[in-house]
Structures are given as C-alpha cells and as structure tokens.
Amino acid sequence: MNDRDRFSPNDDWDFEIRTVLGGAVEGASEPGEVLAATAGIRKGDHEAWYVAWASLGDRVSEIADQAAAGGHRVSAAEAYLRASHYYAVAVNAVSSLPDSDRLAPTFGRQRRAWESFVDNTPVQVERVGIPYENASLPGFLFRPGAAGGATVVAVNGSDGSLASLWASCVSPALRRGYTVLVFDGPGQQTQLFDRGVPFRPDWENVLTPVYDFVAAQPGVDPARIGLYGISQGGYWVARALAFEHRFAAAVTDPGVVDVSTSWTSHLPSSLLKLLDRGENEKFDKEMALGLKLSPDTARTWQFRARPYGTAPGAYAETxxxxxxxxxxxxxxxxxTPLLITDPEGEQFWPGQSERLAALTESVSTLVHFTAAEGASGHCQPLARTLTAQRMFDWMDERMRVGQN
Structure with missing residues (x-):
C-alpha cells in the first residue's frame, strides 16, 4: 500500500478507519465526519486518537438525542448507530492507554448509543437473554419485514461492537429476508466490561445453547439456521462446528485455524524458544524489557491481552x-457446508483461510477477494457490499432463501 493510499501513518489506526468507513454502506458511519475527526492525528499520539473518536461519538450522540426529542425516530436511530460505532473505536483506544479509568464510562456511552438505536430503529427487534451455564448472554433478535424462517446467528470478533456487526452482517441479512440473532459471548463487550467474563476457546459450549435458544423462537425453522463469524469469530465458528452439526451452513470471514500466530509471528525466535522450554520467568523478564523499549507494542499487548483474563505482566501465561x-x-x-473468505493482503492470519479450506475440503468453499476489486485486507473493510453479496448468495442457495 502506498503512503498516499493511507488514512493514517499508524497501521492499526489506518485499518480501524477503513473498517469504520466500510460500515457506511449500512449507515454505521458517515465518511466525511470520520475523515474530519481523524485528520492530522500524529502517529504516536494515542491520547489524541482516543479523544477524536470519543468526541465524535459525543457529537453524533447529541444529534441523536435532539432528533429523538423532536420525534424524528429515523434520524435518531441513524445517529445513534453511528455514535455507537464511533464510541466502539474509542473503547478500543482507551483500552490501550495506561489509565483505564475512562474505559467503563466510554463503554457505557457506547452501549447507551446502541440501546438507543434499538429503541428507535424501525426494524423489528427483541432484546433476549440466551440461557448459558448459570447465567445468560444478552442478545438482540432482529426480524425482517416478511420472515421466511431462515435465520443467521452472527458471531463477533475479539473486539468488535454490535454496531459494526450490524454493518457487516445484520443489515444485509435482513434485506434478504433472514432473521438475525446477535449476542455478546464470553470476553466480548458486556461480558468483558460489565461482568469480567474472559474469552474461552471451546465455543461449542457457547454456540450449542445459542442454537437451542434460537431454534425455539417463533417463526424460526430449526433446519435453516446459518452461522456467520467475523475476524476472530472465524475461529470460534469453526471450532464450534467441529462439535455442533445442526447449523445448515456457515461463513468464516476469514478462516482462522490458529489464533496465536497473530501474536507469535511478531516475537523473536529466541523468545519463543524460552517459552517452549518452559522458561516462563525468563520469558516474562525479556518481554517486559522489550515492551519497555517499544511503548506502541506494549499498548497493543495490553489491549489484546485483556479479554484472555491473564494477569498484567504474565506474558508467558498469556x-x-x-x-x-x-x-x-x-x-x-x-x-457443515462452509464458506471461507480469503482476502488478498490478510494481515493478521495470512494463509489461514487456505489452510482451513484444505482441512475441510469436502465441505468448504474458498472465496478470494483481491486488491483489484478494492477488497483487500482483513475482513475486506472497504468491500462489505461485495462481501455480503458473495456470502449471502452462497448461503441463500443452501438455505432455500428467495427460492420458490
């Protein structure tokens, strides 16, 4: 990628901006206000990055409040959705700052904006509690204008918001006649920030009760329930499908076989050898020194490690x-029939879509996305309409959607 093609000199921020801009096709962002808010932020100014997104969320949330007070529910819903998406970036930004005092209130503003979107949207939606172990998972069941029985369960990634999931899956699915269930699983959003529940690797223990719940809902055909997982959700979906075989079809966007490679590929081989030999104390000391010399890497580590529930400084444990x-x-x-997206220039799990396709050759379809199509990069951030077209055309054929 040429520097002139970038929205930010910081790789992570450039990708974040692209992802938010991609949500514009479903109303989850406004390109002009995003580019104006993020213009001129210096590469290492993490505080300015947080303030830009939090302030944008505040401004758009105020627009939404005024629209709602005036009885303009469509305008209010649109603005609340955008605000929630912007606050979600602010949540990720503040998660990497040394002072975490602003994390809870920032997430609270994100959640309020999302809940207000749900209250004002003209789309039919029901708040649900999905029975899960000794508690429940909060979710939202969206229904199209004319339900046909086909349903999609949408699984988020490691740090995605429900507003971003609306743009990547919910809205295009509703237009095609699908009922859609979204929820926060272990380590995601409300489970992490409100309840302190970390990730878990064995997502068959999450998606089996989710399937049981949604299959029992009125108007849902248990034989026509599909599954979609974005980003790290691609791992959780694939893992669950190894045990839970009742889903009619599934999409991993992209394929993820081994989550850890996005961590270990950046570590020197000498450090990995310490870990493999069980020299955890020495590994932790070397990591602490290395992160002290690289503040940006330290911030990324803090942000990425939080949902795994390990102690600060426990690098080997993480x-x-x-x-x-x-x-x-x-x-x-x-x-389960499986569609796997494979974007050119996948930066987090390169080669893993092809690997998952090879491991599931008898049931999988690998779909390539290219830079020439404007569809390169993790989860094709600037080609979400093209992504929706390909994955839902494939799913329609397997779930008899739009067919007589």
Missing part, C-alpha cells in the same frame, strides 16, 4: 492461553 485457540485435528470433524 501466550500459553492464546495457544489454546487452535483447531488442529478438530477441523476434520466439520460436516
């Missing part, structure tokens, strides 16, 4: 935890 998120031989158990 890597060992992340290494549990790998399919291995379990991929051979998948019998």
């Amino acid at each position: 890597i060992e935890a992340v290494r549990r998120y790998a399919l291995g031989d379990l991929a051979a158990r998948i019998t």
Whole structure:
C-alpha cells in the first residue's frame, strides 16, 4: 500500500478507519465526519486518537438525542448507530492507554448509543437473554419485514461492537429476508466490561445453547439456521462446528485455524524458544524489557491481552492461553457446508483461510477477494457490499432463501 493510499501513518489506526468507513454502506458511519475527526492525528499520539473518536461519538450522540426529542425516530436511530460505532473505536483506544479509568464510562456511552438505536430503529427487534451455564448472554433478535424462517446467528470478533456487526452482517441479512440473532459471548463487550467474563476457546459450549435458544423462537425453522463469524469469530465458528452439526451452513470471514500466530509471528525466535522450554520467568523478564523499549507494542499487548483474563505482566501465561485457540485435528470433524473468505493482503492470519479450506475440503468453499476489486485486507473493510453479496448468495442457495 502506498503512503498516499493511507488514512493514517499508524497501521492499526489506518485499518480501524477503513473498517469504520466500510460500515457506511449500512449507515454505521458517515465518511466525511470520520475523515474530519481523524485528520492530522500524529502517529504516536494515542491520547489524541482516543479523544477524536470519543468526541465524535459525543457529537453524533447529541444529534441523536435532539432528533429523538423532536420525534424524528429515523434520524435518531441513524445517529445513534453511528455514535455507537464511533464510541466502539474509542473503547478500543482507551483500552490501550495506561489509565483505564475512562474505559467503563466510554463503554457505557457506547452501549447507551446502541440501546438507543434499538429503541428507535424501525426494524423489528427483541432484546433476549440466551440461557448459558448459570447465567445468560444478552442478545438482540432482529426480524425482517416478511420472515421466511431462515435465520443467521452472527458471531463477533475479539473486539468488535454490535454496531459494526450490524454493518457487516445484520443489515444485509435482513434485506434478504433472514432473521438475525446477535449476542455478546464470553470476553466480548458486556461480558468483558460489565461482568469480567474472559474469552474461552471451546465455543461449542457457547454456540450449542445459542442454537437451542434460537431454534425455539417463533417463526424460526430449526433446519435453516446459518452461522456467520467475523475476524476472530472465524475461529470460534469453526471450532464450534467441529462439535455442533445442526447449523445448515456457515461463513468464516476469514478462516482462522490458529489464533496465536497473530501474536507469535511478531516475537523473536529466541523468545519463543524460552517459552517452549518452559522458561516462563525468563520469558516474562525479556518481554517486559522489550515492551519497555517499544511503548506502541506494549499498548497493543495490553489491549489484546485483556479479554484472555491473564494477569498484567504474565506474558508467558498469556501466550500459553492464546495457544489454546487452535483447531488442529478438530477441523476434520466439520460436516457443515462452509464458506471461507480469503482476502488478498490478510494481515493478521495470512494463509489461514487456505489452510482451513484444505482441512475441510469436502465441505468448504474458498472465496478470494483481491486488491483489484478494492477488497483487500482483513475482513475486506472497504468491500462489505461485495462481501455480503458473495456470502449471502452462497448461503441463500443452501438455505432455500428467495427460492420458490
């Protein structure tokens, strides 16, 4: 990518901007206000990055409040959705700052904006509690104007918001006649920030009760329930499918076989050897020194490690935890028809879509996305309409949607 093609000199921020801009096709952002808010932020100014997104969320949320007070519910819903998406970036930004005092209130503003979107949207939606172990998972069941029984369960990634999931899956699914269930699973959003529940690798124990719940809902055909997972959700979906075979079809966007490679590929081989030899104390000391010399990497580590529930400074423990998120031989158990997106220039899990396709050859379809189409990069951030077209055309054929 040429520098002239970038929205930010910081790789992570450039990708974040692209992802938010991609949501504009479903009303989850306004390109002009995003580009205006993020213009001129210096590469290392993390405080300015947080303030830009939090302030944008505040401004758009105020627009939404005024519209709602005036009885303009459509305008209010549109603005609340955008505000929630912007606050979600602010939540990720503040998660990497040394002072975490602003994390809870920022997430509270994000959640309020999302809940207000739900209150004002003309789309039919029901708040639900999905029975899960000794508690419940909060979710939202969206229904199209004319339901036909086909349903999609949408699974978020490691740090995505429900507003971003609206743009990547919910809205295009509703237009095609699908009922859609979204929810916060372990380590995601409300589960992490409100309840302190971390990630877990064995998502069959999450998606089996989710399937049981949605299959029992009025108007849902249990034989026509599909599954979609975005970003790290691609791992959780594939893992669950190795055990839960009742879903009619599934999409991983992209394919993820081993989550840990996005962590370990950036570590020197000498450090990994310490870990493999069980020299955890030495590994932690070396990591602490390295992160002290690289503040940007330290911020990324803090942000990425939080949902795994490991202690600060327990670097070896964190890597060992992340290494549990790998399919291995379990991929051979998948019998569900599976579409795997494969974007050119995948920056987090390069080559893993092809690997998952090879491990599930009898049931999978690999769909390439290219830079020439404007569809390169993790989750094709600037080609979400093209992504929706390809994955839902494929799913329609397997779930008899739009067919007589």
